[in-house]
Amino acid sequence: MKKYLLFTLAALLIFLTAFHISEEITQNADTVIFIIDSQIDQAYLQSPLAKIRADSSHGSKTASIIRSRSGVEIKALNVENIFGDIDQDKYLAALKEIKTYSENNPEQNILVNISLGFSEKDFQAEIIRELRNPKLLIIAAAGNNNSEIKIYPAGFEETAAVAALENNRKMAASNYGDYIDIAAPGLLAINQYLYLPSFNFSRSIISRGSSFAAPQLTALISKMLAYNEELNPAQALEIVKATASPIEDQLYENNKLGAGALNSGRALRKGSPLYFYLTIITYTALILFALLTLIMLWKRFSFVSLFILAALAVLLSLAQPYLIILYRRMGFNSIILIILSLIILAQLFKVILSYYFNNTQNIKLLLFFSYYLGEKEQEEIIMRIVSVLNNSAPSSKKYIFNSLDKSIKPKKIKIKLKILARLNKVALLEILKYLQKNKLKAYFIGEELKKTERNYSERAALRADLIYYLLKKDYKKQELTAQIISSYQDEFLLIPLKNILKKRSRIITNEHSLYFILEILRAFANKAADFSQLLRQIFAESDDSWLKYYLLQAYKTLGKADSDYQEFLAQNKNKLNEPALLALQNNEEI
Incomplete structure (x- = not known):
């Protein structure tokens, strides 16, 4: 179990490291995004978790x-x-500032993200041309008039125009x-809450339009x-255009929807081998972490572990926004330090617990802990409970x-x-009673x-009890x-068993x-x-077909050293x- 725990922690560390590197790359990029739009609440510029409201x-x-x-x-x-309207003068001033x-x-x-547009183009044409630069790109929304008539700045050759889709068709x-x-x-979701590379799941939709398609291209190119x-x-x-996906719309076939649908993952993978490798490492580590966690849970809880893992996955999914906030506020190093501190504390707790277990005589508390530990x-x-009981009065077993x-x-x-079976003086009758009551197999007791x-006396008493209940007229016992x-495999028990077989007519009822x-x-x-020879003797004397079946089954296992072993089986077949x-059917030795 310790080996699996170490591998699980290693997978978690690799995942966190890959995630941290991804975050560091984007945060330290020599890129800036200008958003020309209406008033923007600072919370949405700073936090990826700020919740969008209808207003x-x-x-x-x-x-x-x-x-x-x-x-x-940004x-x-x-x-x-x-008055809440877009002002042309302010718009031009913003472009000049850029x-x-x-x-x-x-x-x-x-x-430059511009999720707005004008039917007039002349007043802005000159400044748009002046902004043309290999290091600068204007990304503009195509507009929401269900029309082929251009709006500007999306209609300028110098800008990247973005149309809107819904269900892989033109909105x-x-x-x-x-x-x-x-x-x-x-479609604009109320909040994006999964932040692993190339995936972004959301909750519910409240707004739609090309205004919310353009910023997706802006964000993608900034990451690239x-x-x-x-x-x-x-x-x-x-690269974005070259990696776009086909659109299920005739307008796409007619070249009216550009290169196709934005495919962020494909574009990032083609644009950067580093992104590709980080993505592989991130998800491989995450899958390994999940599998190793499942293995550890399975060893402890069997099939119930599937439900535990599913519950943990749902819980982590819901908690992701808060985990991201924690990461951004504390930083990678602090989180790793906390994890290491928790591991050290856990080990220290185990040492203290082990010391307590080895010194306490509180059987009730020891039993309680035994159900939940590795x-x-x-x-x-x-072992501690057995030690306490062996050195206590017989009434302590109660x-x-x-x-x-x-x-x-x-x-x-x-x-x-298990505790009862390890006592020096084994209460075999009670063990058999509880095995029978709970319909358990008894091999683990051996x-x-x-x-x-x-x-010597304790071993002799145990052997006597085992022989007694083996011969007792109670089939289940x-x-x-x-x-x-x-399963006990005490060879000294073979001595009374041989005597019983020799005197079977008088002893076995x-x-x-x-x-x-x-x-x-x-x-x-x-x-x-x-x-082996005793079994052959009983076989020769018996007319009971079922007894011969059990005799042959036993003889096939223990009589192989006999010089005439194969001959004996062949003669009787x-x-x-x-x-x-049936005992000799499919017997390859004959």
Whole structure:
């Protein structure tokens, strides 16, 4: 279990590291995004988790899409007048401000998101031409008039025009035409809350239009530029167009919806090998973490582990926004330090717990812990309880018996039966009673009996009890006792068993006892090899076909050392009837 835990923690560390590198790449990118729009709430510029409301401004909705998909710097330019309308003068001033910024920062990549448009083009044509630059790209919404008539700035050759899609078809209201460069989903979700590379799941839709398609392209290109510093915005746009997916719309066939539907994952993978490898590492580590967690849970809870893992997955999915906030506020190093601290504290707690287990005599508390700890710790607790009970008055066992009477879970019952089986003076009758009551197999009891060093008188008493209940006229107790002896493998028990077989007519009062003894000999195999001639003698004297079946089954296991082993089986094969004949069918040695 410790090995699996170490691998699980390693997978988690790799996942966190890959995620952290991805975040660092986008946050440290030499790229800036300008958003020309209405007033934008600062929360949407800073946090990818800011929740969009129905009354959020158009600019805030646009900013939330970009911020949820990209960590690069965003600058907001408000072009709204006091009446809530887009002001042309403010719009031109914003473009001029961007031009000045570009001239002052010639090495920086600049993306301009414009999710608005005008029917007039002349007043802005000159400044748009002046902004044309390999390091600068204007991304504009195509408009929502369900028309082929251009709106501007989307209609300018210098800009990247984005149409809106819904269900991989043109959104009903979206504009279209041969000037469109690319199309993207035009649905705005209330919040994007999964932030792994190339995936972004959302909750519910509240707004639609090409205004919310354009920022998706803006965010994508900003990530491409962050992951590959060799690219400029124009080159990134060409990669986006080359990796676009087909659209199920006749307008696409007529070249009215650009290169196709935006395919973020494909574009990022083609644009940057680093993104591809980070994505592979991230998801491989995440899958390994999930599988290793499942293995550890399975070892503890079996099929219930599937439901536990599913519940954990749902919980983590719902908690993702808060985990992202925690990451951004605390930083990667602090989180790793916390994880390491928790591991150290857990190990320290285990040491303290182990010390307590080895020194306490509180059986009730020890039993309680044994149900929930790992195999190694559980073994320590069982050994401690056995030690306490062996050195206490016989009445101290009553707590175990009372607890067994109330237990219904097989795991708890087995732990208590293991304790009883390891005592120096084994309460075999009680063990058989609880095995029978709870319909459990008894083989594990034999394994537990081996784990205690008993003195001569204790071993003799145990052997006497085992022989007694094997011969007792109680079929279920006989069966359980036979299972215990078969797994206990105490060779001294073979001595009384041989005497019983020799004097079977006087000692064995029911045929089941004889059958169980033969099954025990079969389990002992080569250890009971000296029984072979006795079994052949009983076989020759018996006319009982069922008894011959069990005799042959046992002899086939323990008689292989006989010089005439194969001859004996071959001679009897043609003389037998069913069911005895079944013991020799499909026997490859004949």
